[in-house]
Amino acid sequence: RISAAWLWSGRSGIIAGAAAAALHGAEWIPDDVPVELMYANPRPPDGILTRRAALAAGEAQIIAGRSVTTPERTAFDIGRRGAVRSSVVRLDALARATGFKAEDVLRVAKCHPGSPGLRRLEAALELIDPGAQSPRESYLRLLLIDAGLPRPQTQIPVLDVDGIPVAYLDLGWEDWMVAVEYDGDHHRMNRRQYVKDIRRIEMLERMGWIVVRIVAEDRPAGILRRVRAALAAASVR
Numbered sequence: 631r632i633s634a635a636w637l638w639s640g641r642s643g644i645i646a647g648a649a650a651a652a653l654h655g656a657e658w659i660p661d662d663v664p665v666e667l668m669y670a671n672p673r674p675p676d677g678i679l680t681r682r683a684a685l686a687a688g689e690a691q692i693i694a695g696r697s698v699t700t701p702e703r704t705a706f707d708i709g710r711r712g713a714v715r716s717s718v719v720r721l722d723a724l725a726r727a728t729g730f731k732a733e734d735v736l737r738v739a740k741c742h743p744g745s746p747g748l749r750r751l752e753a754a755l756e757l758i759d760p761g762a763q764s765p766r767e768s769y770l771r772l773l774l775i776d777a778g779l780p781r782p783q784t785q786i787p788v789l790d791v792d793g794i795p796v797a798y799l800d801l802g803w804e805d806w807m808v809a810v811e812y813d814g815d816h817h818r819m820n821r822r823q824y825v826k827d828i829r830r831i832e833m834l835e836r837m838g839w840i841v842v843r844i845v846a847e848d849r850p851a852g853i854l855r856r857v858r859a860a861l862a863a864a865s866v867r
Contacts, residue, residue, distance in 0.1 A: 635665035635678045636696050643669035644690050644697045650704040651720065653693050655727035658765050686741040701728035706738040709754040710747025717754040719768040725760035732758065761785040766812050767800055770844060777854050782810065788834065797830060806864040809834065809841045810857060840864055
């Protein structure tokens with residue numbers, strides 16, 4: 631779809647937004663998201679979104695022969711639009727794929743004073759974390775932060791007695807040894823993964839970790855109640 635949209639522009643459009651994020655390697659982009667182009671045509675066909683936007687020098691690059699906004703410019707565009715939480719989820723994925731830095735995105739913003747959504751962008755950049763490995767993990771982290779809990783770490787390494795990592799935790803608080811793990815469908819549908827998860831949790835508990843396991847059916851209030859209980863238990867050990 632991206633190639634078709636770019637060809638429709640006569641190969642002169644600049645691929646931007648979610649389409650640019652996909653070309654930079656970001657995951658979890660819905661198939662029905664329109665392909666965004668910076669191209670002066672107000673009547674694109676279905677599935678293509680055009681924008682008239684100015685790019686400063688160095689805000690586009692070539693990928694497979696096509697002009698694409700850089701990761702920093704892509705983050706600048708994504709972070710200014712839509713709800714902050716949704717923007718953070720998309721920015722998490724882009725940061726995980728490219729390693730862009732928030733300060734570099736803010737430098738892009740300085741080149742475009744007066745652009746709509748700059749406050750939204752700043753709020754989103756304060757919340758991004760490239761350690762999120764799925765949209766659910768991003769939303770879970772934001773739920774904990776919004777509830778006033780200390781900001782959790784992501785992909786926490788758990789070391790054995792020799793200092794070798796034996797596990798990485800989705801998110802949690804290393805100082806309190808409290809982990810919050812999101813179990814996606816693959817955890818229960820794959821028997822080998824299911825057994826591996828059980829052994830992993832047993833190992834973590836033997837090492838002193840309190841593990842709060844979250845599934846898609848859990849409601850926010852219940853998640854927060856369980857996490858707060860785990861932190862309270864950890865504080866009196």
